Each structure stands twice: as C-alpha cells, then as structure tokens.
Amino acid sequence: MRLNKEAEDQIVAICDRYAGERTPLIMILSDIQNEFGYIPLEVQEIVSKKTGVSVAEIYGVVTFYSFFSLEPKGKYVIGCCLGTACYVKGGQQVSDQFSELLGIKPGETTEDHMFTLDSLRCIGACGIAPAVSINGKVYGRVENKDIPGIIAEYRTKEEATAND
Numbered sequence: 001m002r003l004n005k006e007a008e009d010q011i012v013a014i015c016d017r018y019a020g021e022r023t024p025l026i027m028i029l030s031d032i033q034n035e036f037g038y039i040p041l042e043v044q045e046i047v048s049k050k051t052g053v054s055v056a057e058i059y060g061v062v063t064f065y066s067f068f069s070l071e072p073k074g075k076y077v078i079g080c081c082l083g084t085a086c087y088v089k090g091g092q093q094v095s096d097q098f099s100e101l102l103g104i105k106p107g108e109t110t111e112d113h114m115f116t117l118d119s120l121r122c123i124g125a126c127g128i129a130p131a132v133s134i135n136g137k138v139y140g141r142v143e144n145k146d147i148p149g150i151i152a153e154y155r156t157k158e159e160a161t162a163n164d
Contacts, residue, residue, distance in 0.1 A: 011046045014035070015028055024051065025058065028051065029068060030067075039069065040070060066121075074110060074113050075114050076154050078102075081120050081122060081125065083123070084126075086122075086125075089129040090130050094144065095119055098117055098151075101148060106118055114155070
C-alpha cells in the first residue's frame with residue numbers, strides 16, 4: 001500500500017488527537033483501524049515517527065490484538081465463534097461450511113472483497129451457541145443449512161445497494 005498525502009495527513013491528525021495522553025497507542029491504532037480498515041507497515045512507520053514508539057512495539061500490539069488487522073478486510077467480516085460452548089455445539093462445522101461456500105479459509109478475504117472469514121475465541125453469546133457475528137450482528141444457533149441463506153442475505157443487500 002502506498003499512502004497518498006491526504007491519508008498520511010489523516011494518520012498524523014489521529015496521532016495529534018492523542019498527544020496529551022499518557023499511553024495513546026491503542027487509541028491511535030483503534031482510530032486508524034476504524035478509518036482505514038487495517039494497519040499496514042507503512043502506517044505503523046508513520047505512527048512510530050509521530051509517537052516515538054518503535055515499529056517493533058507497534059507491530060507487536062497490532063498482531064497481539066485480534067481486532068487489529070495487517071491486511072484489508074472485506075465489507076462483511078464473518079466471525080465464527082469457536083469458544084468452548086460454540087465449539088461443542090458445532091462451531092467448527094459452521095466455520096468449515098462458511099469456508100467451503102465462500103472459497104476462503106479463516107483469516108482470508110474473498111476476491112471481490114465482500115467477505116472476510118475470521119475464527120473468534122468467544123463473542124459472549126454462549127446461550128445461543130453456535131454463534132456467528134457479521135459486522136456486529138449476531139446469529140445464534142447457526143446450523144450448516146442456514147449458512148447459504150446468511151450469505152445470500154448479504155449478497156442481496158449488495159445487489160440492492162448497487163441498483164440504487
């Protein structure tokens with residue numbers, strides 16, 4: 001990724017926003033993730049210059065926390081919960097079915113950049129296991145037979161948006 005001047009200025013402005021904070025790194029990275037969708041090395045280098053935090057430390061934070069990403073994600077991020085309750089109730093099979101139907105593995109994004117498939121440790125929906133989260137919307141008691149309809153729901157939404 002090669003950043004343009006406007007993007008660089010945005011990143012600097014985000015860093016400046018937290019200049020008075022004692023430990024601003026997580027807040028800065030969170031704002032950048034929200035703005036750009038991911039935090040590539042080039043962005044980490046700008047944050048390092050602006051904050052004085054080493055690129056190695058920034059990279060460590062970005063790779064430690066699952067909500068940060070080094071790669072662009074799809075428009076719809078499908079998080080299949082593989083926490084204990086979901087796993088026991090078939091969460092792995094649900095994840096495998098999404099993987100098969102979308103043609104991607106967990107951590108990958110479809111070629112059309114519409115879907116990213118992620119495996120999550122727990123989304124706090126144990127009572128409705130197995131659970132799947134798509135951009136914050138939680139689907140409970142998901143069965144393999146439900147998955148084609150869930151994918152179709154988002155494809156239909158995109159087609160409707162494209163036709164407006």
